[in-house]
Amino acid sequence: MKSFNEMWEDLKPYLSCEKGLDEGYADGKYTRFFAKYCNHVDGIDISDDFYKQAIENLKDVPNVDLKIMDAVKTPFEDKSYGVVLCTSFHEFDLSGKEKFTMDLQLKTNILKEMMRLSDTIVFAEISPTNISGELYKIFNPIEDHSFRTEVSNLLIDKVLRDSGYTRIIEDYAVDEIKYNDEESFLEDMLSWWEEVKVPSNEKEKEEMKQQIATILETQNMLTDLTFHDIFRYTVYRKGN
Numbered sequence: 506m507k508s509f510n511e512m513w514e515d516l517k518p519y520l521s522c523e524k525g526l527d528e529g530y531a532d533g534k535y536t537r538f539f540a541k542y543c544n545h546v547d548g549i550d551i552s553d554d555f556y557k558q559a560i561e562n563l564k565d566v567p568n569v570d571l572k573i574m575d576a577v578k579t580p581f582e583d584k585s586y587g588v589v590l591c592t593s594f595h596e597f598d599l600s601g602k603e604k605f606t607m608d609l610q611l612k613t614n615i616l617k618e619m620m621r622l623s624d625t626i627v628f629a630e631i632s633p634t635n636i637s638g639e640l641y642k643i644f645n646p647i648e649d650h651s652f653r654t655e656v657s658n659l660l661i662d663k664v665l666r667d668s669g670y671t672r673i674i675e676d677y678a679v680d681e682i683k684y685n686d687e688e689s690f691l692e693d694m695l696s697w698w699e700e701v702k703v704p705s706n707e708k709e710k711e712e713m714k715q716q717i718a719t720i721l722e723t724q725n726m727l728t729d730l731t732f733h734d735i736f737r738y739t740v741y742r743k744g745n
């Protein structure tokens with residue numbers, strides 16, 4: 506499997522262009538990488554909170570312009586971007602309401618809007634094998650996050666191929682997120698899905714942390730104090 510840096514090296518030729526669009530920038534972590542390669546990056550996200558976070562986090566990156574906008578319908582002109590980048594975007598609920606339903610029609614509409622905007626589309630979506638699928642069950646036991654991720658990846662592939670795009674890259678990479686100690690690791694894991702569930706008291710919080718620790722340790726992540734965030738990344742292109 507590729508390292509996180511190797512993934513960016515692979516994607517560099519496709520991200521290097523005059524104007525690119527980052528869909529679902531969240532805290533701006535991936536926007537920062539994108540802006541190293543692309544001369545000007547517009548970013549859109551539906552969330553006011555993430556807008557504030559990303560504005561703060563990217564204030565030292567001059568070639569990024571962030572907006573609050575729904576990806577399903579944008580005011581941009583047809584094919585006005587050299588590339589559209591979507592990272593950890595499509596496996597999520599895209600209604601902005603954090604309902605976590607699998608609305609395939611909504612996802613399809615968002616993909617169509619992406620294709621309207623660019624002939625090159627880059628995805629880095631979490632892999633169905635990502636341990637976050639197991640962790641997610643602690644927050645919502647009836648939600649099969651890995652299944653949703655798998656369906657999203659298949660949908661992306663079908664919709665783009667049906668519209669004449671060719672997948673020119675498909676690979677896997679791991680982003681190694683390191684922590685200083687066990688406590689900050691577990692607290693961070695609790696915060697990843699706090700919009701789904703916040704423990705109602707100290708006892709429940711400790712129980713959830715214990716469950717998280719057990720799952721992480723199945724892959725020695727707690728011993729290593731490193732979360733291995735596994736991505737499947739793809740590049741689709743239409744024309745030459």
Ligand SMILES: C[S@@+](CC[C@H](N)C(=O)[O-])C[C@H]1O[C@@H](n2cnc3c(N)ncnc32)[C@H](O)[C@@H]1O
Pocket residue numbers: 528529530531532533534535549550551552555574575576577591592593594597598599600601
């Ligand atoms: C899991 S985050 C991905 C964040 C970031 N790209 C990353 O990899 O760290 C998904 C993001 O998509 C945004 N989002 C969800 N639905 C959206 C929509 N319809 N239009 C635009 N952004 C949306 C969310 O607000 C959230 O910031």
